[in-house]
Amino acid sequence: MAEAQEQAPPEQRSNSQRTNQGYLRAVPLANGMLIATSLYAFAWCLFSILHHKPQLYLKLGPAAVSLASILALRLRPRIRIMTMSLAIGAGVGLYAAEAVALALIDPDRSFREAVRDTAGRSGLPYDGRDKIDVIVELRRRGIQAYPPFYPYLTLGSLLKVDGVPTIPLGSAARAMTVCCNEGGQYLIYPTDEYGFANPPGLWRQTPVDVALVGASVATGECVPSVDSIASQLRKRYPKTISLGAGGNGPLLELASIREYLPALKPVRILWIFSESHTAEYLEKESNVPLLRYLDDSFQQGLFERQDAIDRTVRSYLEDATQAELDSKGPSLPTAALELVTLKRVREMVSGLEPRSAVGLNAGLYERVLRRGRQIAGAWGGRIAIVYVPDSARYPGAFGYSPERRREYDRTRASVLDAARKVGIPVIDISQRFPDLPPSQWAQYERYFYPYFAHFTPEGYRIMDRAILEELP
């Protein structure tokens, strides 16, 4: 076109030049866009600095964009408009990507599909219902059913039991808990008189043989009840009681020991440390009033206040169930806000960052162990730590990375060291799963699901055997 323009007569050429000047109308718009971009990026940079964002790129990136936008104002008009076009296009693209992510990404769905495939491979029927549908179905049959109670979820805003802010540790008593489905079928278990996953009547048979404290693994998530640690221990030690609840960290577990074990006086206490999350949970718990359990005198009196606590927990779970029944995805304003703030795109970008590992606060953990040992010592109870590995430590198993392995090795060393200092034996399950050669990596699926989940029944069995063999 440029060649044709040069060859055209002067009159036509000037006309043509005039027509090609139409783009100049966009120059003020381009200037405005560049200034606005510069200000926005500068504000972002300031925000990152003032909020002490650890990532350097969150400060340098916006700063560079801000500076580049200002410098772009000195470019020739055509290039300036082209820069603006590219910036607008990129912005539109980000919002389009957000919309695509909204349509495509459904973590629940991919998890359900993975579970369905696993169930198919194991020859098990797959229960594709949502947890809430199972609860509704059980209630229709006259069974009191609830979702699981996670004490840690109440830590941000404590429940009030008879007007007193309280951290309950057990779920609704004498009810059915519809827990989770990781292998094809839901784990549904009855709760005991104090809301834990035990058969009824054990609380009257003191002293109990074994008490189990821990998080989800202590409740047997998410394998058939027969494969849970407590069920297997009961074969040899019938009076085995579990005080586990999903999401518990060492301080909530210490709370369980403090609140309930003096009444049960167990001879043996198995205190589970889950490699994948206990360190992180301890970090979170140390920011809430749970540290008071390190004091000799502190106790909430949960055992004595069971009836009132049960009413509160039932009401809390009922509200949660109703909210689930009423929920039809995020509300329109929430969805709009998520879209405007590019929630999914931001999540995807932050997903690229290497996950900063939460190292075990060994000092605090040691103090927690020491306090637990002191409490148990009052009736002569013996504590043993059960170190439960994560699949991600084994090359070839789900989630493995060398960094993760190094992180877990550090955590394990800290736990062993803390236990040695306090004088508590450790049943190290991580040594029970072998590091398999690549040709046998498929075998890991016998113990760990190929997605984010707990152990398979076979994995639990290995753990059960190890505990029974090493139980002091």
Next chain:
Amino acid sequence: MASTSFQFFIFAFAVVLAYNLHRSLVWRQSVLLAANLLFLASFSLGRWSSFLPLAAFVGLGFAGLEWIRSNPKRAFLPLLIGTLAIFVWLKKYAFVSGSLFLASPYVTVGISYILFRLLHLMIDTRSGDLPNRIPLISYLNYTLNFTTLLAGPIQPYQEFAKMQLDAPQNRLNVRSALPAIERIVIGLFKTDVLALLASTLHSRSIEALTAPGPVTWKILDGAAAVASYPIFLYCNFSGYIDIMIGIGRLLGFTLPENFDRPFFSDNFINFWSRWHITLSNWLKTYVYYPLLMTLMRRFPAPALGTVWLGVALFVTFFLVGLWHGQTSEFIFFGFLQGFGMVANRVYQIVMTRRMGRKRFESLSSNGFYVAISRGFTFTWFTFTLLWFWSNWAQLRAIRLALTGESLGAVWMAIFAGSTVLLAVWEGLRRRILEAQCDGGPVVHSQYWRAAQGAAMAVVLLMVTLLMNQSAPENVYKAF
């Protein structure tokens, strides 16, 4: 090597670089041949012998051309039948006894499109439209061209040969590279984003349709499941063609267009001149016209003219359907294509006779009529595709999921939805094109295109790299 894979783009980039290193014909032909063979080798089944049947097919084709050139009358028919028979045998059509097939697995990638090129060469050689002997390197580059091997477009050899001869004049520069890259980005956006979205909607709707649920939802799920497939197919296929046309341009080739906004066709005959254009043209040239001429010559009664037109149309588009697959579903798919074409032609004839040409032409240009016709054409094509993407068992499952009334409601929903959406889309498009700047539509300006390209590139990066979603497989690769 999938045409939207990272490896393919690395490969294509390397070929473009090597090809443009030197402008001599020999160099460029040699680079292209090496690229074609490397690309083919990427489909290896682990043994070189797995390429033998395909190599024999291509080799026999070349020898056959020589034979036709030396003895056109005697060689043509046996070679034509033999080539078709070998094709049917290698493609393992369901009506051929399984005991006749080769036991060990072999590569058949692109064989359908190789067949089209081979038949075109044979027919044109016999008719004298290809007077000169085709050099082996040109023959191999034409039949195995990596930019057209998997799913076309089907380019006449004459155009390809001209392109080859023009090759030394082509120089790759920013001016020619940018539109080519833009075309590749558009193609990738179609295959990796739009086709992925449509395919996700399709599979989720099918899943929801066959699960228990209220009738209203079933109608919506049914409509979404059925109507999303043509959109997926279009994005999947035309996106692939865009990518190949873009890569072709970087190599100085001008590959023919294969799509021309087909869903905006206001009748089925028009649809097939805008969907898989090169296949339609091929079939018109080598099946429809020869068959029509033969029938008219054999049975020249003027009253039969319309009948022969219908027969030729039916046979041609029945073959289109049949070519897509080896099972009985595709026979029915072909029947519906042929039936649709004939019914459309009959309708045009009847309406012209009843209303007169001028009044029918006037009706055909009426906006409301055009919108309804577009919706009907889309709905019919969507209906025929049921036998394309599902088998008899799946069709039964869909039939069981939808009762008689809801089945009708599904088709009404598709018809009404497509009529309205296509009309709104076309209206918007017209409005957008009316916005002018610098003597042309704003949307054709470099700034608009830069913004559009940037937006598509960002979405593409997000979808492929961050969401880790892979593009659905190229459907036409299987044919």
